[in-house]
Amino acid sequence: MRIVVVGGRGFLGQAILRSCFNTWGRELQATVVTRRRERAELLPVWQRPFVWDVSESVPPPSLVNGADAVINLAGESVVQRWTQAAKQRIRDSRVLATRNLVESFRQAAQPPKILINASATGYYGDRGDEELTEESPPGQGFLSEICQLWEEEAMRASELGVRVVCARFGIVLGAGGGFVERVMPIFEWGLGAKIGSGKQWISWVHISDAAGMVLHAIKKEQMKGAMNVVAPNPVTNKEFTRTLAMAVGKPAFLATLLSVPPFIFRLQLGEGASILTASQKVLPKLALSTGYTFAFPELELALREVYFQRRAMEKALATTS
Numbered sequence: 001m002r003i004v005v006v007g008g009r010g011f012l013g014q015a016i017l018r019s020c021f022n023t024w025g026r027e028l029q030a031t032v033v034t035r036r037r038e039r040a041e042l043l044p045v046w047q048r049p050f051v052w053d054v055s056e057s058v059p060p061p062s063l064v065n066g067a068d069a070v071i072n073l074a075g076e077s078v079v080q081r082w083t084q085a086a087k088q089r090i091r092d093s094r095v096l097a098t099r100n101l102v103e104s105f106r107q108a109a110q111p112p113k114i115l116i117n118a119s120a121t122g123y124y125g126d127r128g129d130e131e132l133t134e135e136s137p138p139g140q141g142f143l144s145e146i147c148q149l150w151e152e153e154a155m156r157a158s159e160l161g162v163r164v165v166c167a168r169f170g171i172v173l174g175a176g177g178g179f180v181e182r183v184m185p186i187f188e189w190g191l192g193a194k195i196g197s198g199k200q201w202i203s204w205v206h207i208s209d210a211a212g213m214v215l216h217a218i219k220k221e222q223m224k225g226a227m228n229v230v231a232p233n234p235v236t237n238k239e240f241t242r243t244l245a246m247a248v249g250k251p252a253f254l255a256t257l258l259s260v261p262p263f264i265f266r267l268q269l270g271e272g273a274s275i276l277t278a279s280q281k282v283l284p285k286l287a288l289s290t291g292y293t294f295a296f297p298e299l300e301l302a303l304r305e306v307y308f309q310r311r312a313m314e315k316a317l318a319t320t321s
């Protein structure tokens, strides 16, 4: 099983690669595409590094030739102040990188069987209480536009006979990265609070399920097009706040009583604050209809597991240092 993961050194990439290793073991030939030569050396021995900046230029076709799957996760972080320069980096690292990758498929004698391309629930924009499935139309705003362009570039690979799945990730909850690393310490200090009214919907997914759904899409040959990578039970921001406070052993009533006005985030992140304030009630219709079974369908268990893993990582670090 030959799998190439672009942007695979990151939070999601490493989780997906570990799931691949657990599934295929010694049959797995994993290549990780990274821009950083110095960090490439830190990858586990069973991951072969390939140093290339896919947003800068078309990679050599030998990288993807005959691959069973290519997973493209490359993308500049969206959690930053959206200046014009940052927006350009956010766009280029997704849209140009995907265009260059698909061009390498075109040049390959044997293009890969499947391309799983990252996208995000940001595709749907700010949608209040509306239930959103893969068939729902896109929303408005910068992130939605980026996701639409990103998916358009990925879908071009289907003209070459490649099966394409655009994985619209919700907020991925896992220890050691992503949303949890930014938010959990605030709750541990007892400073957690809901955002604004707390009525906005949060579509989350545990990292084991995010990786599990990517593998599900690789294995199920009938799957193609958009796939919402979210748990079946989205919650409001108020419910998320309450559950997170409880998971870290802090009083939940205080966290749901207090609220941070959205303008505070706008001061810090500008237009980028919309990531924290937008409401998206997204459902995993395709994954459920194709038989995916969630390990963490409920938020409470998901957050308690993440908290446990985070504590275990901290303890392991303390013992080695």
Ligand SMILES: NC(=O)c1ccc[n+]([C@@H]2O[C@H](COP(=O)([O-])OP(=O)(O)OC[C@H]3O[C@@H](n4cnc5c(N)ncnc54)[C@H](OP(=O)(O)O)[C@@H]3O)[C@@H](O)[C@H]2O)c1
Pocket: 007, 008, 009, 010, 011, 012, 013, 033, 034, 035, 036, 054, 055, 073, 074, 075, 076, 077, 089, 093, 097, 118, 119, 120, 121, 168, 169, 170, 171, 172, 173, 177, 178, 179
């Ligand atoms: N985590 C989430 O909650 C979440 C939610 C929705 C969507 N997503 C999307 O899923 C993908 C993977 O997410 P992640 O959490 O694993 O992110 P991550 O840990 O930041 O990894 C993304 C990788 O993209 C590469 N990258 C970063 N900036 C880049 C740039 N300017 N140009 C080219 N490559 C760049 C980096 O690889 P190197 O430095 O090794 O080259 C990095 O390891 C991203 O595209 C993200 O937008 C994630």
